[in-house]
Amino acid sequence: xxxxxxxxxxQVALVAGASGLIGRRIADHLVADGSWEVxxxxxxxxxxxSMSWVRMDLADAGDCRRxxxxxETVTHVFYAARFDHSEGRPxxxxxxxxxxxxxxxxxxxxxxxxHVHAVHGSKYYGHQLGPVPVPMCEDSPRAPGRxxxxxxxxxxxxxxxxxxxxxxxxxxxxxxDPAIDHPRSLGLVIAVFAAIxxxxxxxxxxxxxxxxxxxxxxxxxxxxxxRAVAWMATEPRCANQGFNVVNGDHxxxxxxxxxxxxxxxxxPGMPRAMKLTDYMLDKGxxxxxxxxxxxxxxxxxxALVLWPYGDYQFxxxxxxxxxxxKASALGFRNRVDSIAMFTRQFERYxxxxxxx
Numbered sequence: 001x002x003x004x005x006x007x008x009x010x011q012v013a014l015v016a017g018a019s020g021l022i023g024r025r026i027a028d029h030l031v032a033d034g035s036w037e038v039x040x041x042x043x044x045x046x047x048x049x050s051m052s053w054v055r056m057d058l059a060d061a062g063d064c065r066r067x068x069x070x071x072e073t074v075t076h077v078f079y080a081a082r083f084d085h086s087e088g089r090p091x092x093x094x095x096x097x098x099x100x101x102x103x104x105x106x107x108x109x110x111x112x113x114x115h116v117h118a119v120h121g122s123k124y125y126g127h128q129l130g131p132v133p134v135p136m137c138e139d140s141p142r143a144p145g146r147x148x149x150x151x152x153x154x155x156x157x158x159x160x161x162x163x164x165x166x167x168x169x170x171x172x173x174x175x176x177d178p179a180i181d182h183p184r185s186l187g188l189v190i191a192v193f194a195a196i197x198x199x200x201x202x203x204x205x206x207x208x209x210x211x212x213x214x215x216x217x218x219x220x221x222x223x224x225x226x227r228a229v230a231w232m233a234t235e236p237r238c239a240n241q242g243f244n245v246v247n248g249d250h251x252x253x254x255x256x257x258x259x260x261x262x263x264x265x266x267x268p269g270m271p272r273a274m275k276l277t278d279y280m281l282d283k284g285x286x287x288x289x290x291x292x293x294x295x296x297x298x299x300x301x302x303a304l305v306l307w308p309y310g311d312y313q314f315x316x317x318x319x320x321x322x323x324x325x326k327a328s329a330l331g332f333r334n335r336v337d338s339i340a341m342f343t344r345q346f347e348r349y350x351x352x353x354x355x356x
Contacts, residue, residue, distance in 0.1 A: 011234075012037045012112075014074045016058065016103060017081030019046050021182045022119055022175060022222060026078050027051060029226035039074065041081075041103075058099035059083060064106050074111040076233050077103065079118045096148035101155055113165045116156060117233045119225070120149040122173040122244070127320045128312075134216075135323035138171070138242050157240065166239035168232040172220035173246050173322060174313060176341055178348035183303065186219070187345035189310035191355045192287075192301070193276065194264040199286045204261045205269030206253060207279070207310065211317035213254045213271040218246045218320055221336040231332050238330065244322040247336040253314075259339050263346055276307040276314075294356035304354075 013030050017023035018040030030036040031050050038051040045053035054071065057063040058081055083095045100118065107113050125136040126143025133140070142150055149169075156167040176187055197204050206213050228245040232238040261268035280301065287301040324335075349355045 010037055010073075011035065011075050012039065012073045013076045013078055014039045014041055014054075014071065014107075015078045015080065016041045017079070018042055018051075018053075019044065020080060020082065021177055021179055021184075022225065023078070023080035024179075025177065025222040025226045026080060026119075026229060029223070029230060030078075033230065037073075039070070056103075058102050059095055061098070061102050064102040071107060072110050072112070074107055075114045077107065077113070077116040078229060078233065079103070079116060091148055093146050093148045093151055097151035097155060100152050101159075104155075104159060108164075115165055115233050115239075116160070116167045117229050118152055118156065118167065118169050119229065120152070120169050120171050120242070122171050122246075122320070122322055123147060124149050124171055124242075125322075127316070127318075131318035134319050134321040136244065136321065137323045138244060138326050153242070160240065168229075168238045168240070169242035170225060170229050170232065170245045171242055171322065172225050172244075173218050173320065175220045175222050175225065176345065177222040178345040180349060180352050180354050183306040184309045185305070186310065186313050187342055188305050188349070188354075189276070189307065189313070190260060190342070191264075191346055191349050192305050193310070194261075194266060195290055195355050196280070196283050196286055198264070198266060199290050200283075203269030204257075204264070204266040205272035205274075206257050206314070207274050207276050208253065208271055208314035209273045209317055210271045212314060213257070214252055215317060216250045216252050216319040216321055217256075217313075217316070218248075218250050218322060219336075219338050219341065220246050221341045224334055224336050227334055228327065228332060235330065235332075241326075243327045243332075244324055245327070246322045246324060247338050247341065248324050249335070249338050250319075250321045251338055256339065260342060263343060276310045280305075280307050290356060294353075296353045296356065299354070 013036045015023050015027045018027045019042035027038050030038045040051050041054045043057045045055055083092055125132050125140050160167050225245050258268040284301045
């Protein structure tokens, strides 16, 4: 690992999963803050010059035991690592639980550990299974069935009980970011779908049912999430608790869709229950024509966007609303206008020649 000798009192953040989108945004925020030394941890560290990197496979206990030098001064862990899994399939519970416990086992005896923050999600409450009481609050019941969130939360609670370090947990929903290299992106789903519909002379229909069109939804801007997790990790009143982190406006799709259509210069269509995964199977030639005509970056439609993720987002026929009251009561009152967020994303895609 690269790096120089550190002052013993400085806060040192270890961002697990820093090569992923959430971890990347957390690391960017901490580096920009200027008061942190930031170390990224990943199985395959990228060529990143803004911080030091540790190569470690958290799923491999033996690899973790071969702890690289330089972790002794870590004070805070920001855990955004996930074991690879296919879209639409459950994330493996045991492996994800072991990954976190392997990391803590490495750090506890050697580092100056003060706090561990884990990024989870609103699936904690079970909205993906069907309607749940809203707003979803941090003391709402856990969803039925297994979820690695539960195992990690139970581990953090029991392991931190001795008082040497504290933990916190964030529960975002439908994270959104202007990155152009991450296909699991609702902004890219909407933008590329709009471009395809324009090319085909087809209506910009909402790809969900009429009930879904009328339902409330929510999003989490990753810049907001990064600010929130840094706050949780350094605010003593947040210790040993979970917090929802969402934009806070909870719009209905029927309110959003016409405004999204307007940005693309399209007339909003009607709800049309369809699977984008199936609809896009033969749209590669149409996308190739768009790329050629407008001089866009050379991209393959099936690699640019993860259409099953869009199907997941447009499917619920019930309200999904997380309360931000708990964080607000402790002083975190940041909010994001979701239309403005999507607009920034679309402008970035256009500036990067991803969409016309």
